[in-house]
Structure formats: C-alpha cells, structure tokens
Amino acid sequence: MSEEIKTNAAPAAAPAAAARPERPARPFAKKRFESRRKVCKVCAEKIDNVDYKNFQFVKSFTMESGKILSRRITGTCAKHQRQITKAIKRDRNLAILPYSLPKK
Numbered sequence: 777m778s779e780e781i782k783t784n785a786a787p788a789a790a791p792a793a794a795a796r797p798e799r800p801a802r803p804f805a806k807k808r809f810e811s812r813r814k815v816c817k818v819c820a821e822k823i824d825n826v827d828y829k830n831f832q833f834v835k836s837f838t839m840e841s842g843k844i845l846s847r848r849i850t851g852t853c854a855k856h857q858r859q860i861t862k863a864i865k866r867d868r869n870l871a872i873l874p875y876s877l878p879k880k
C-alpha cells in the first residue's frame with residue numbers, strides 16, 4: 777500500500793512541472809545601462825603623488841560649485857581620493873580653488 781502511494785506520487789509531480797509552459801524570463805526586459813568600468817584617473821596617468829601645485833588636474837575632481845566629487849562618481853581609488861581631497865583643501869586654503877561658488 778505504502779509502496780503504491782510512493783510510486784504514484786513520484787510520477788505525478790514530474791508531469792506537473794513539465795506541463796508548465798516554458799516562457800522567457802523577461803520578454804520585455806531591456807538593458808537599462810551599459811556597465812562601464814571606471815578607472816582611477818590618477819592611476820591611469822601614473823601620477824604617484826597628487827600635487828596641490830598641479831591645480832588644473834586637481835580641479836577636475838571638483839564640481840563647478842567647488843565641491844569635491846565623490847569617489848563613487850569619479851572612480852578614483854581610495855588612496856588617491858585621500859590625496860586629492862588633501863590637495864583640494866590645500867588649494868582652497870591658498871585661494872587657488874574656491875571653497876564654494878554661488879549657484880547660477
């Protein structure tokens with residue numbers, strides 16, 4: 777008796793799974809964005825130390841308003857982000873870069 781139930785139960789489960797119609801995972805799914813690898817600009821240019829005197833380069837890591845851009849946005853590595861922030865703050869103190877600029 778118990779053996780009969782076992783044999784019945786096993787085949788019954790298999791067709792149920794097979795009967796389910798195959799359907800594409802996401803018919804209307806589109807690629808929302810192309811993933812682009814961010815590279816640290818400082819590493820790419822092989823600058824071993826970020827210099828505050830190279831303010832044109834340092835300035836490229838600030839917003840128009842004078843804010844420091846985050847690592848998440850620029851893709852710099854942690855080590856160089858630390859050097860950049862230090863350089864920006866030094867430049868601000870020397871009045872090379874602005875602390876802030878008014879919004880338009």
Ligand SMILES: [Zn+2]
Pocket residue numbers: 816817818819820852853854855856
């Ligand atoms: Zn780097």
